[in-house]
Amino acid sequence: MDGEALLWLELALGLPALFAALALKPWRMLCGPLLTPTLAALALLPWFWLLPQQLPQGLQIQLSGASLLALMLGWPLAVPVLVLVALQVWAFGLHDAEAVLAQWVWLGLAPATLALGIGALLRRFVPAHPFVYTLGRGFLGTALSVFGAGLLQEFAQRWLTGASLQDALVAHWLMAWGDAFLTGMFCAIFVAFAPQWLATWSDRRYLKPPAD
Template sequence: MWMWLIALLAIIPCLSDAKRHFFPKLFREPSFQHLTFAMCFGLFLLWSAEAGVKEGLNIHFLALTSLTLMYGWTIAYLLCFPIVLSLTLFGSLSYELIGQYLVLSCLIPILTSYAVFLTSYRFLPRNIFIYIFIAGFLNGAISGSVQLIATGLFNLIIDLHQWQEIVNNYLIFIVLLAFPEGLLNGMAITLLSVFKPEWLRTFSDRDYIYNHYHKK
């Protein structure tokens, strides 16, 4: 039940951003509607293709770093709700696990992705290569790994599995999944930053391109 509470409390800071920026743009711009619906449908398909290692220990690609860089963490988290509800309606996720799924597989990797982006923005040179390889590729690998660790720790806390069992049967996949998760997000961010930078809320030509060459 406390997972439900965390999942719902996390919506509070999202509502003002959605009211001021997201919903007006969504209702006003058909192209933005199509983009948003396509992203939700794509994530629904991606998350539907999950592998169950053991009870409570499921693995799937997230692509939440791309979603976070496109919409910001608040809107990215809000968009997870219709996706998770769709997974429940189609039988891929049980109703009892919605709160747990929202926190472990949505909120935590989204906040991790945004934290890595902010760290790179604050402390690293602002150029497009840093944005692609650090905020995109490395960020995706980190957020995917954090999600697996958080899920493993949660199963340990609720005493569903023993730690050694979690390590040997679940956390071992971090080595195998970190690179493809990073590659998936890195490729998406590369394409978007080159061809559709206006779709990336966290990307600015002024910061990552013009200022970089102006300093030279």
């Protein structure tokens, strides 16, 4: 198998997810306070994705931001926003459409979807508490989702193109903690000062008084 097979795999993963997200009509959420973080994401996130193209060759620092976006906007709105981010990366960057598609799937869609799954597990099995949200979903959940997305990408490339893992997994693990630190920090700030910018946060759930 060659790179064409990987391209078809990425399309097979990305298009159904996009259609599923759009079927939920996520643009309705833009009528409220989520318009501000959406516009901020469209203005800032493309430059994080373009960062490796601006650094010296061999120094590849890549941040995702998808987990934070999923926490702020919710998965249905985060997915099309990530598409718009990828289109900006394509317009302003040096990569071709196939490379940008790979970025959208593995740097955006995959960690956002894994973050959704981790959040669902925490809601199901862990008591509701602000500390669980900021540490579990914001920090540890981001580390696991970003690393998990990188792991899936590396195994897909190895399976379809025969590429070697080499030190890629170590790099993904280290980069995941950079995303985790930023996401956990912003989650804590938003919980304290702007909870309306977190679609996945609920005062009723996380700040309810203890039962007598």
